[in-house]
Amino acid sequence: MTLKALIFDVDGTLAETEEAHRQAFNDTFKANGIDWFWDVPLYSELLLTTGGKERMLAYQAAYHSDRPQMSFDEIAELHRQKTARYVEILAIGGLQLRAGVADLIKRAGNAGLRLAIATTTSRPNVDALTKCCWGKPATELFEVIATGEQVTAKKPAPDLFELALNQLQLSPENCLAFEDSRNGLLSAMGAGLDTIVTPCIYTKDHDFTGALRVISTLEGFDI
Ligand code: XBP
Ligand code: MG
DSSP, X not given: OXXXXXXXXXXTTTBOOXXXXXXXXXXXXHHTTOOXXXXXXXXXXXXXXXXXXXXXXXXXXXXXXXXXXXXXXXXXXXXXXXXXXXXXXXXXXXXXXXXXXXXXXXXXXXXXXXXXXXXXXXXXXXXXHHHHHHSSOXXXXXXXXXXXXXXXXXXXXXXXXXXXXXXXXXXXXXXXEEESSHHHHHHHHHTTOEEEEOOOTTTTTSOOTTOSEEOSOOTTOOO
């Protein structure tokens, strides 16, 4: 089958973004007088729930079931603030693409491959990342951008990769997915995609059974 498109996850795959997400969550909790603090080991466990709102709800249920529970709307408002804070953190600069990412995307474009995104994070965060790392809005780099707000079931459900495939109007046999986590791999595989995994700082111990290849970085990756 001819390769026609590459579909990339964002968080952990294009860049090591999770420390900026973690800081944005903690800054938001503090700004709202909420006594939650997510350290690295806790965040590592919480990342198994994809999506920031879903992660806060799961944390509240698992760690503070003895307290009055914040409603979905309250959590959604906190998440809105968290997104604004994340965008602010990335705007300061300093976040870099993972090794090999910029070069692979350039080579793929030159080779006539189409480029897409399938991420559980929301659209403002994708633009914040591309502006920070490429100095361009996401649409100048990726033809199709499937983000968390557009689906009801986030990863590990296949919906986000299926949405990207639909928008590309391609079948999975003609595409290759790039992921960094077990949930992302399950999502891509569920959509029928061959998947290259580059584990990130938070996913090194995940089970990547079923991946086409597991490699430390995309440096020199041969398309
Ligand atoms: C990444 C996530 C996201 C980010 C935070 O998953 O799980 O939830 O941690 O994003 P993936 P939001 O890389 O598999 O897409 O807070 O914007 O939801
Ligand atoms: Mg990821």
